[in-house]
Amino acid sequence: MAEQFINDPMQEVFIFETSQQLEQMEQSVIKTEALGSYPSETINEIFRIMHTIKSSAAMMLINNMSVVAHTTEDMFYFIREEKPQFIDVSTLSDLVFEGIDFMKLELEKIKNGMEADGNPEILIDRIKDHLKILKENNKLTDSQAVNNEPLTEKYYISSSKTAKISEPKTYQVILQFEENCGMENIRAFTVVHNLKEITETFKSTPEDVINDLDCVEIIKRDGFILEIKTSESPEKLEAFFRTMAFIDRIEITETEDLLEIREELSILVSDEAIMVPQLKNPAIEMASAKETPVANGNHSQSMISVSVEKLDKLMNLVGEMVISEAMVTQNPDLKGLVLDNFSKSARQLKKITNELQDMVMSIRMVPLGPTFFKMNRIVRDISKKLGKEINLKILGEETEVDKNIIEQIGDPLMHIVRNSADHGIEAAETRILQGKPRAGTITLEAKNAGGEVLIIIRDDGKGLSRTGILEKARENGVVGDEAANMTDTEVFNLIFLPGFSTKEAVTEFSGRGVGMDVVAKNIEAVGGNILVESVEGRGTTITLKIPLTLAIIEGMNIRVGESCYTLPIMSIKESFIPKSQEVFRDTDENEMIMIRGQCYPIMRLKEHYKVKTGATQIEDGILIMLEGETKTTCLFADELLGEQQVVVKTLPKYIQRMKKIDGLAGCTLLGDGNISLILDVNGLIAQKRFRN
Amino acid sequence: MVDEFDEFDELEFEEDDESEEGKYLTFNLDNEAYGLEITYVTEIIGIQKITEVPELPVYVKGIMSLRGQIIPVVDVRLRFGKPGRDYDERTCVIVVEISDITVGLIVDGVAEVVAIPEEEIVPHPDLDETDSRQFVSGIGKVGTAVKLILDCQKLLEDDEMEKNSQEA
Numbered sequence: 121m122a123e124q125f126i127n128d129p130m131q132e133v134f135i136f137e138t139s140q141q142l143e144q145m146e147q148s149v150i151k152t153e154a155l156g157s158y159p160s161e162t163i164n165e166i167f168r169i170m171h172t173i174k175s176s177a178a179m180m181l182i183n184n185m186s187v188v189a190h191t192t193e194d195m196f197y198f199i200r201e202e203k204p205q206f207i208d209v210s211t212l213s214d215l216v217f218e219g220i221d222f223m224k225l226e227l228e229k230i231k232n233g234m235e236a237d238g239n240p241e242i243l244i245d246r247i248k249d250h251l252k253i254l255k256e257n258n259k260l261t262d263s264q265a266v267n268n269e270p271l272t273e274k275y276y277i278s279s280s281k282t283a284k285i286s287e288p289k290t291y292q293v294i295l296q297f298e299e300n301c302g303m304e305n306i307r308a309f310t311v312v313h314n315l316k317e318i319t320e321t322f323k324s325t326p327e328d329v330i331n332d333l334d335c336v337e338i339i340k341r342d343g344f345i346l347e348i349k350t351s352e353s354p355e356k357l358e359a360f361f362r363t364m365a366f367i368d369r370i371e372i373t374e375t376e377d378l379l380e381i382r383e384e385l386s387i388l389v390s391d392e393a394i395m396v397p398q399l400k401n402p403a404i405e406m407a408s409a410k411e412t413p414v415a416n417g418n419h420s421q422s423m424i425s426v427s428v429e430k431l432d433k434l435m436n437l438v439g440e441m442v443i444s445e446a447m448v449t450q451n452p453d454l455k456g457l458v459l460d461n462f463s464k465s466a467r468q469l470k471k472i473t474n475e476l477q478d479m480v481m482s483i484r485m486v487p488l489g490p491t492f493f494k495m496n497r498i499v500r501d502i503s504k505k506l507g508k509e510i511n512l513k514i515l516g517e518e519t520e521v522d523k524n525i526i527e528q529i530g531d532p533l534m535h536i537v538r539n540s541a542d543h544g545i546e547a548a549e550t551r552i553l554q555g556k557p558r559a560g561t562i563t564l565e566a567k568n569a570g571g572e573v574l575i576i577i578r579d580d581g582k583g584l585s586r587t588g589i590l591e592k593a594r595e596n597g598v599v600g601d602e603a604a605n606m607t608d609t610e611v612f613n614l615i616f617l618p619g620f621s622t623k624e625a626v627t628e629f630s631g632r633g634v635g636m637d638v639v640a641k642n643i644e645a646v647g648g649n650i651l652v653e654s655v656e657g658r659g660t661t662i663t664l665k666i667p668l669t670l671a672i673i674e675g676m677n678i679r680v681g682e683s684c685y686t687l688p689i690m691s692i693k694e695s696f697i698p699k700s701q702e703v704f705r706d707t708d709e710n711e712m713i714m715i716r717g718q719c720y721p722i723m724r725l726k727e728h729y730k731v732k733t734g735a736t737q738i739e740d741g742i743l744i745m746l747e748g749e750t751k752t753t754c755l756f757a758d759e760l761l762g763e764q765q766v767v768v769k770t771l772p773k774y775i776q777r778m779k780k781i782d783g784l785a786g787c788t789l790l791g792d793g794n795i796s797l798i799l800d801v802n803g804l805i806a807q808k809r810f811r812n
Numbered sequence: 813m814v815d816e817f818d819e820f821d822e823l824e825f826e827e828d829d830e831s832e833e834g835k836y837l838t839f840n841l842d843n844e845a846y847g848l849e850i851t852y853v854t855e856i857i858g859i860q861k862i863t864e865v866p867e868l869p870v871y872v873k874g875i876m877s878l879r880g881q882i883i884p885v886v887d888v889r890l891r892f893g894k895p896g897r898d899y900d901e902r903t904c905v906i907v908v909e910i911s912d913i914t915v916g917l918i919v920d921g922v923a924e925v926v927a928i929p930e931e932e933i934v935p936h937p938d939l940d941e942t943d944s945r946q947f948v949s950g951i952g953k954v955g956t957a958v959k960l961i962l963d964c965q966k967l968l969e970d971d972e973m974e975k976n977s978q979e980a
Contacts, residue, residue, distance in 0.1 A: 795877055795882060
C-alpha cells in the first residue's frame with residue numbers, strides 16, 4: 121500500500137512515468153545485449169529516456185537520480201555522436217543496469233515516503249571511467265568528444281559539430297504537447313528548465329506556468345510559445361525539443377525582430393505577447409510533422425492509465441448492482457404474481473448486468489508479459505555471474521490475470537527462475553559431457569486452463585535429486601523411516617518446507633533455503649498451488665496454478681444458527697450427515713470422526729466462533745470435509761445453503777486494525793442483502809491445531 | 813426493512829453553504845445528551861441487519877452493508893461501558909468517517925443538530941479517568957442544557973489495554 125504515502129500528484133506522475141521509462145529501457149537493453157551491439161534506435165531511446173529522467177528528477181529535486189541519469193546520458197551522447205567502433209556491450213549494459221537499479225531503488229524510497237539518499241558517486245565514477253576507456257579505445261581525444269564538462273554547465277551544445285559561430289538569431293517555437301498528457305504547465309516548466317541549459321535569452325507565453333492556473337488551458341489551445349535567441353540552427357533546436365517528454369508537435373520559425381524581443385524582455389510583458397506575428401516556415405513545419413510518428417513510436421494514444429483504486433471502486437459498484445438486481449427481480453413482494461412484461465424487462469436487466477460484470481472483470485485483467493520479461497534480467501545477471509549459458513524462452517505472455525494476482529506472483533516467480541538458473545542449469549562443460557546442448561534453456565510459459573491460469577517454469581538442468589532431498593530431510597529431522605515409501609511427488613514437495621535447500625554453497629542468488637517456502641506461501645495466499653515434477657538429469661518443471669481473479673470466488677454458503685459463512689469450493693472435499701455413533705472424543709475432549717478407516721478431527725464453527733444459535737446435536741447438522749495445505753478437518757455446520765459466486769470484500773479497516781481474526785478471509789454480500797463471512801480454510805485449521 | 817425506519821433512511825448531510833464548524837449532532841443515552849462534531853457525520857440510518865463477527869470486543873456488534881459498502885458497527889452504550897439495550901424503531905446508526913475509516917455508531921436515537929460556539933464549551937474537569945470519560949473532550953452549554961462533546965477520534969481508537977481486558 122505504498123500509494124498511500126503519495127500525496128503529491130506531481131510526484132505520483134513522476135514516479136509512474138519514470139518507472140515506466142526505466143522498465144522500457146531495461147527491456148531494450150536486454151534485447152540489445154542479445155544482439156551483441158547497440159543499434160542506433162536503442163542508443164537514441166536510452167539517450168532520450170535518460171535525458172527526460174535527468175530533467176524531471178532535477179525538477180523534483182532528486183539530485184542523485186538526476187546525476188546518474190546525466191552521466192549515463194553523457195556516455196550515450198558520446199556513443200551516439202561519435203559512433204565508436206569498439207563497444208564493450210556487456211560492460212556497458214552492466215553499467216546501464218546498475219544505473220537503472222540505482223534509480224529504481226531511489227524511486228522505491230520516494231514511493232515509501234523516504235528521502236532518496238543513495239550515494240551515486242561510485243557508480244558515476246565507474247560510468248565516467250568507462251566513457252574514458254571508450255574514448256581511448258576509439259582513439260578520440262578529449263577535445264573531440266565534448267561531454268566531459270561538469271553537470272552545471274551547458275553540455276548540450278556540441279561545439280565540434282556547430283563549429284562556425286553564427287549570428288544569434290531569434291526563433292519562435294510553438295510546442296504542442298501530446299493530447300491527454302496532463303499537467304501541461306508542468307511539462308512547459310520542464311521545457312523552460314531545460315532551455316536554460318542552451319540559452320538564457322528566451323521568453324515564454326504564457327509566462328508564469330507554475331502559478332497561473334489558466335495557463336494549462338492556454339497551452340492546450342495555443343501551444344506553448346517560446347521566443348528564443350540562440351546561435352543554434354533550427355535543426356539543433358528541434359532535436360533539443362524532441363528529447364523532451366510528451367511533445368507532440370514542434371513549430372520553429374525564424375523571426376527577424378530581434379529588437380522587439382529584447383525590449384519585451386526588459387519590460388514586463390502583458391498578454392499581448394501571445395499575438396506575436398507568426399512567420400511560418402513551411403519546410404521546417406513539414407519536417408517536424410514527418411518526424412512525429414518516429415518520436416512517438418511506442419506511445420499508444422488509445423490507452424489510458426487508470427488508478428487501481430478507481431477500478432476497485434467500479435468493481436464494488438458492479439458487485440453491488442448484481443446484488444441489487446437480484447433483490448429487485450427476486451423480491452418477495454412479487455411472489456405469486458404473473459408479471460410477463462416485468463419478467464421480460466428483468467431478464468434484459470440481468471443480461472446487461474452480467475455483461476457489465478464481465479467487462480469490469482476484464483478491465484482488471486493484465487497480461488503476464490511485463491512480469492515475465494523482468495525475468496530476462498534475472499537470468500541474464502545470473503548467467504553472467506556464474507558463467508553459465510542460459511536462454512530464457514517466454515511463451516504465452518499475453519495470458520491475462522487479475523492485477524492483484526500479478527503483484528503477488530512476481531516474487532515467487534523470481535525465486536523459482538533464480539533457483540532454476542542457479543541450481544538447475546549446469547555449467548556448459550558439464551552439459552556437454554552429458555550430451556546436452558551447451559546452453560541451458562529455461563522456459564516460462566503461461567496458459568489458461570478453465571478458471572485457472574497455469575504458469576509453468578521448465579528447465580533442462582540437472583533435475584531434483586530424490587536421494588539428495590531425502591538425505592537433507594533426514595538431517596533436518598523432517599522425515600523418518602517412512603522416507604523409503606514416499607512417492608517422488610511427496611519427496612519433491614519437501615523442498616517447500618522452511619529452511620530447506622539442497623545446494624551446499626550459498627550463492628548471491630539463492631541457496632539460503634528461505635526461497636521455496638516463501639514461494640509456496642505467496643502462491644497459496646492468492647489461492648493457488650504448486651506442482652513439482654522432475655526427472656533427475658533431465659530437468660525440473662514447476663507448475664503454478666493460479667485462479668484467474670481474486671475478487672470473485674466460487675463459494676459454498678453454509679449456515680450456523682443465524683450466521684452465514686462462505687467456504688471456497690476449492691477446499692471442500694465432501695459433505696455428509698454424520699451419525700452420532702461415528703463421533704467420539706479423545707481424553708482431551710477433542711471430537712473426531714472415523715470415515716472409511718481414516719480419523720478426522722471435528723471443528724464446530726458454533727463453538728469456535730461462539731455463535732449463540734445453531735445446532736448442537738451432531739445429527740442435526742452437516743459435516744463438511746475441508747482439505748487444507750497440511751491437514752484435513754471436518755467442519756460442523758447447520759446446513760449447506762448452496763453454491764454461489766461471491767465477490768470477495770475485505771473486512772472494514774476498523775476491524776482489521778483492531779484484530780487479525782484467524783480463519784476469516786473477508787466477507788461478501790449475499791443475494792438477499794445479508795453479509796456472509798468468508799472462511800479461510802488454512803487459517804481455521806492452523807488455529808485449531810494451535811488451540812489444541 | 814420495516815417501514816418506520818424510512819424516516820431515517822438516506823438522511824444525508826449535504827455540505828451546506830454554511831460552514832459546518834461549531835455544529836454538533838446530538839443524541840441521548842439514558843439521561844445524558846452527547847454531541848458529535850457534524851463534520852465527521854456522513855449520514856444517519858435506521859438500524860439494519862448486523863452480521864456478527866467473531867473474536868471482537870463486545871461493543872463491536874459486527875458489520876452491516878451500507879449500500880454495498882461494508883462498515884463495522886459499534887454500540888456506543890457498550891463502548892461507554894453502559895448496559896446494553898434492545899434495539900427498537902428509535903435506534904439509529906450514525907455513520908461517521910474519520911481519516912478513511914468509516915464506522916457506524918449505534919445510539920438510542922438522534923435528537924437535533926445544534927450550533928455550539930467555541931466559547932460555550934468548557935473543558936472536561938478531568939476528575940478521574942473512568943472508562944467513559946476519556947471520550948468526552950469538553951462540555952457544551954446550549955441554553956440551560958448540557959451536551960457532552962465526544963472526541964470522535966478517541967471513540968474509534970482501540971487502545972491495547974482495553975482489548976486485552978476484553979479478551980481476558
